[in-house]
Amino acid sequence: MFKWLEKNLPKIVMAPAVGLIGWFVYGFVLWTLYISFTNSKILPKYELWGVGQYEKLWASRKWLISVDNLLVFTALFLIFCIVIGIILAIFLDQKIRAEGVLRTIYLYPMALSFIVTGTAWKWILNPTLGIQKMFIDWGFENFTFDWLVNREMAIYTIVIAGVWQSAGFVMALFLAGLRSVEDEIVKAAKIDGAGLFTVYWRILLPMMRPVFFTSFVILVHISIKSYDLIVALTQGGPGISTTMPALFMTQAAFHKSQVGLSAASAMMMFMAVAAVIIPYLYSELRRENAR
Amino acid sequence: MQDNLKSSSYQRLEQKSKYTNMFLRWFLYFVLILFASYFIFPLYVMVVTSLKTMEEIRQGTLLSWPGGLNFDSWAVAWGGRGYGAGDTFLRPYFWNSIKMVVPAVFFSTFIGAMTGYVLTKWRFKGDSWVFLFLLFGCFIPFQAILLPMARTLGALGISNSIVGLVLVHTVYGIPFTTLFFRNYYVSVPTELVKAARIDGAGFFKIFFKILLPISAPIIVVTVIWQFTQIWNDFLFGSTFSFGEAAPIQVALNNMVLSSTSVKEYNVDMASAIIAGVPTLIVYVLAGKYFIRGLTSGAVKG
Numbered sequence: 001m002f003k004w005l006e007k008n009l010p011k012i013v014m015a016p017a018v019g020l021i022g023w024f025v026y027g028f029v030l031w032t033l034y035i036s037f038t039n040s041k042i043l044p045k046y047e048l049w050g051v052g053q054y055e056k057l058w059a060s061r062k063w064l065i066s067v068d069n070l071l072v073f074t075a076l077f078l079i080f081c082i083v084i085g086i087i088l089a090i091f092l093d094q095k096i097r098a099e100g101v102l103r104t105i106y107l108y109p110m111a112l113s114f115i116v117t118g119t120a121w122k123w124i125l126n127p128t129l130g131i132q133k134m135f136i137d138w139g140f141e142n143f144t145f146d147w148l149v150n151r152e153m154a155i156y157t158i159v160i161a162g163v164w165q166s167a168g169f170v171m172a173l174f175l176a177g178l179r180s181v182e183d184e185i186v187k188a189a190k191i192d193g194a195g196l197f198t199v200y201w202r203i204l205l206p207m208m209r210p211v212f213f214t215s216f217v218i219l220v221h222i223s224i225k226s227y228d229l230i231v232a233l234t235q236g237g238p239g240i241s242t243t244m245p246a247l248f249m250t251q252a253a254f255h256k257s258q259v260g261l262s263a264a265s266a267m268m269m270f271m272a273v274a275a276v277i278i279p280y281l282y283s284e285l286r287r288e289n290a291r
Numbered sequence: 292m293q294d295n296l297k298s299s300s301y302q303r304l305e306q307k308s309k310y311t312n313m314f315l316r317w318f319l320y321f322v323l324i325l326f327a328s329y330f331i332f333p334l335y336v337m338v339v340t341s342l343k344t345m346e347e348i349r350q351g352t353l354l355s356w357p358g359g360l361n362f363d364s365w366a367v368a369w370g371g372r373g374y375g376a377g378d379t380f381l382r383p384y385f386w387n388s389i390k391m392v393v394p395a396v397f398f399s400t401f402i403g404a405m406t407g408y409v410l411t412k413w414r415f416k417g418d419s420w421v422f423l424f425l426l427f428g429c430f431i432p433f434q435a436i437l438l439p440m441a442r443t444l445g446a447l448g449i450s451n452s453i454v455g456l457v458l459v460h461t462v463y464g465i466p467f468t469t470l471f472f473r474n475y476y477v478s479v480p481t482e483l484v485k486a487a488r489i490d491g492a493g494f495f496k497i498f499f500k501i502l503l504p505i506s507a508p509i510i511v512v513t514v515i516w517q518f519t520q521i522w523n524d525f526l527f528g529s530t531f532s533f534g535e536a537a538p539i540q541v542a543l544n545n546m547v548l549s550s551t552s553v554k555e556y557n558v559d560m561a562s563a564i565i566a567g568v569p570t571l572i573v574y575v576l577a578g579k580y581f582i583r584g585l586t587s588g589a590v591k592g
Contacts, residue, residue: 009493010409010413010494011409011415013405013406013408013409013494014406014409014421016402017402017403017406017425017465017469018424018425020402021424021425021462021465021466022424024436024440024443025427025428025431025436027439028435028436028439029435031438031439032435032436032438032439044438044442084326087322087326088323088326091319091322091323092323096319096320096323102323104575104578105330105331106326106327106330107574107578107582108330108334108571108574108575109330110574110585111519111571111573111574111581112523112567112570113522113523113524113540113566113567113570114523114525115523115525115540115544116523116540116543116563116566119543119544119559119560119562119563120333120334120337120560120563122547123336123337123556123559123560124332124333124336124353129348129353129556130353133352134352134353137352164329164333168330172586173586221430224432225432225433225434227525227526228525228526228540231525231529231544232525232544232547235548245434246434246526249434249437250434250526250530253437253438254441259438262438263438265434266432266435266438267435269432269434269435270431270432270435273431274430277427277430281426281427285423
């Protein structure tokens with residue numbers, strides 16, 4: 001008995017992690033998957049009902065708006081975060097004075113919660129006393145900036161706040177990437193007569209492929225899951241113009257008693273994340289094995 | 292972007308004239324400072340707004356300096372106005388968050404350290420599959436587990452309680468903490484462990500005598516990461532708790548959204564700062580570790 005215990009101690013120590021993740025991650029996802037094939041309303045029902053919830057989901061105007069918003073948000077969020085992140089990383093890489101201070105400033109939003117960020121930006125963007133008033137008081141009397149309450153434009157306020165929060169993070173990833181390149185490569189290229197622009201554009205940035213990949217995966221992941229920021233900034237409004245899948249899911253589950261439908265929407269999100277993450281994990285593992 | 296790249300990089304070219312060089316140098320700093328102001332702007336606005344009276348807010352602009360250091364809205368945000376019903380303030384929820392964060396960080400870090408230790412120093416057949424199995428937990432969108440989690444917490448009798456939130460945060464922190472410790476321990480030479488085993492040291496002795504003493508950096512990284520994640524969480528807090536058991540982010544959101552009377556932006560901003568200050572302090576004091584956690588546990592963002 002004691003021998004057995006000793007021999008299996010490592011596995012026993014590891015058991016809580018494996019058990020908890022097995023139950024709370026895999027078990028729960030399977031449960032949600034199952035429920036998405038039932039006609040559950042307020043409470044889960046366990047008779048199978050087929051793909052009705054998915055049909056309902058894709059026929060729902062609100063869901064289609066959510067997906068549309070997600071695509072717009074993800075595209076802009078990705079572009080701005082990566083462009084700003086790269087510019088800041090390259091500029092900071094030029095032996096800048098006070099680099100540490102600047103880096104700290106660029107990255108501090110990552111330490112804040114999306115609720116804090118959303119609260120701050122909601123105040124800044126509010127049309128009565130925020131930026132709009134500031135410009136009017138400065139003499140631009142016809143200045144209007146009402147994106148927050150404008151159906152067409154409200155989604156972009158979420159982009160503004162989201163980019164503010166995450167661009168510094170991309171900067172940190174790229175800066176770390178640039179700093180890990182051996183000096184010899186840059187020196188050799190310079191001896192060959194390449195200007196610094198060429199060095200970055202032709203040599204360093206192409207070498208940053210894995211960093212691009214990582215940033216892409218992380219940012220897409222953040223955007224699919226975005227929930228807090230929308231709750232704090234617009235609550236999906238005006239109307240339902242800034243709703244997104246994560247918001248759709250929680251509303252269906254906890255406010256509208258559409259448990260089956262919310263499970264179906266959660267599974268769609270799950271599949272979207274899996275489509276991005278599985279290739280990523282696969283390539284990461286291959287890289288690790290190749291080492 | 293291309294233009295910026297071009298100009299920024301020219302400055303190191305030796306053949307360029309001194310003036311062009313200087314001009315580009317200035318341009319570089321100009322752009323960097325421009326972005327720094329974009330990032331600092333909301334924090335500045337939050338702080339000055341929180342120090343103004345509502346009268347000053349209506350009179351001035353976002354950027355205008357407050358008339359004096361007026362901490363009234365901070366006092367209201369933290370301790371309320373002293374009338375009973377409907378007076379929401381952050382103090383009780385701040386403590387809720389502390390009571391939730393401390394045990395959840397401790398348990399998830401401990402389990403992660405143990406699991407990472409086994410996965411790297413007591414390797415067995417299929418251990419990399421176990422790692423992958425755990426790692427996948429970093430990526431799932433939590434919407435896929437909200438419904439069964441709500442039912443489970445109900446069945447355990449800990450829905451709408453801090454204990455329930457501790458459980459949730461511990462469980463969903465394990466993939467990250469395991470990832471951190473596993474990646475750290477993988478670079479510790481296994482020979483050390485082998486030698487200790489030959490000397491007759493057991494499983495726990497090796498952990499406490501050999502690995503734990505060199506684990507300080509990764510413990511700091513993990514604790515900071517978990518602290519920030521759990522403190523800033525809103526999804527779990529708002530789904531599994533309400534009323535008195537809510538953590539601070541949920542309370543902040545409720546305070547800001549409550550549309551009972553006139554909007555008091557100064558109190559809103561003071562509340563937002565109070566909710567954000569603990570993680571900001573950690574970031575300023577231990578930025579290096581914060582960033583390290585961010586880049587290696589980055590999957591969650």
